[in-house]
Amino acid sequence: MCFSATASFSAGAALLIIGTVTVRRARRRAELPFALIPVLFGIQQLIEGAIRLTFPDKAPLLNTVLTVIYSVFSHVLWPIYVPIAVLLLEPIPWRRRVLLAIAFVGGAVGLYLLYFIVSLPIVSQVQGGHIAYVSPHFYAAVVMLLYVLGTCVSMLFSSHSRVRLFGLAAFVAFVGAYVFYAVWLISVWCFFAAVLSVIVLLHFPRRPPTSQLRSPAV
Incomplete structure (x- = not known):
């Protein structure tokens, strides 16, 4: 995260572990994209931790490459990936059409x-001790609203309560990040959304032991 490399690396490692558990609990192929969300956030946080280590001017080329990769996650992947992942989970026709x-x-x-x-x-820069991503096109009102529609509001149309909870939490985190950390919005919101992605694990309950699935002997 923008606060420190340690925070990003710690969050990234934890999310990779949680994401591995989530993926193992997925029962159908259609559930895998949603189950992979913590893993993807974990990778994104590790990338930002590495970006933090490139300041000040320690590795400008590496900083440029990592910033582009991070931006593909934050700007491109999430508004496309999230509604598709939620759509694949959804059984109700009208909700599927909306999604x-x-x-x-x-x-x-x-x-x-x-x-x-x-x-x-x-361009990624350190401002006020935090990482700011200079991305003026992202802050255009229409673009930002449609971005939030894809990344947060889409989950509110799910028939699954834990998916809606994640969507609501992510939306509140976005608003909070915009109000209190506008300059560092991209970094801060992605970090909060990453941490909140542990909610994805709640959508996939632990499978009962094989012995419990067997019928008792007569």
Whole structure:
């Protein structure tokens, strides 16, 4: 996270462990994309920890490469990936239609932001002791609203209570990060969302031991 490399590395390692458990608990292939969310957040946090170590001017080329990779996660992956992952979990037709529409919107936002990442690369800087990602195109009101629609609001249309809980928590975290950490919004919100992704584990209950699944002998 923007606060320290240690925080990012610690969160990343913990999320990789939690994500591994979550993936192991998934019962169907359609559940895997949602189960992988903590793993992806874990990788993203490890990348940001590495970015932190490139300051001040210790490895400018590595900083540029890692910033681009981190930005692909934060700007492109999440608005596309989240609604699709939620859609694959959803059994109710009308909710699936809504999620499909949001997935198209998220895809458009992700591709729009990808264009700017390529044409006007995002720069990471230390400001006030925290990492700020200079990304003016992200802060356009319409873009930000559609981004939140894909990353947070999409989960509120799920019929699964734990998925909705994650969506609500992520939305509150986004608003809080915007109000209190606007300059460092991207870094702070991604960190909070990463930590909150442990809620994904709650969606996948622990499987009972094999012995409990067997019928008692007559």
